[in-house]
Amino acid sequence: NAGVMQNPRHLVRRRGQEARLRCSPMKGHSHVYWYRQLPEEGLKFMVYLQKENIIDESGMPKERFSAEFPKEGPSILRIQQVVRGDSAAYFCASSPPGQKNIQYFGAGTRLSVL
């Protein structure tokens, strides 16, 4: 049973470009969560999604950031017009049905904005 898969592992973007981060949850998991981690800090919750629904986006910046989890395919975290402050590690987690607090994490995507 493969774990949570994230790609790419590393992403370099210039200021003003778009960044697309992908996450495939563990098999059988229907809940996906995105977190951001700055250097030497803990993870900060961004958004919680189920298939085709955003459940909680209280941690998402109001502008430039969006997330989706379509019926088919991976969850996507999109950052438009990236700025240097977006440079961070972005982690995706998934949880099994009925156990939302048991979250298993992927290896993360490290975004660098030049």
Place this chain on the structure above:
Amino acid sequence: GESVGLHLPTLSVQEGDNSIINCAYSNSASDYFIWYKQESGKGPQFIIDIRSNMDKRQGQRVTVLLNKTVKHLSLQIAATQPGDSAVYFCAVGAGGTSYGKLTFGQGTILTVHP
């Protein structure tokens, strides 16, 4: 709002010693607590969890203690090994509308010397 903090940012121990990592939380409505281990360049790895209706839970070489009165939890690692060297995070979950949203502490760096 919720905040989660750690008493000690770094901990150095000798191989074979027991390690204790502490965490404080602020939200009395928190009902789920998880310890994660994060190695350099990797995602957080689930170690052990505990619900608010318990005060102690044991796993393989690890024990989590929860004191709801003072809003404190700890992770004890027995016979610490060099492979235990990593950053350890506590994460706290709550019910209701926050169900699924984990709040992470800043992390404790554990270094195990052979």
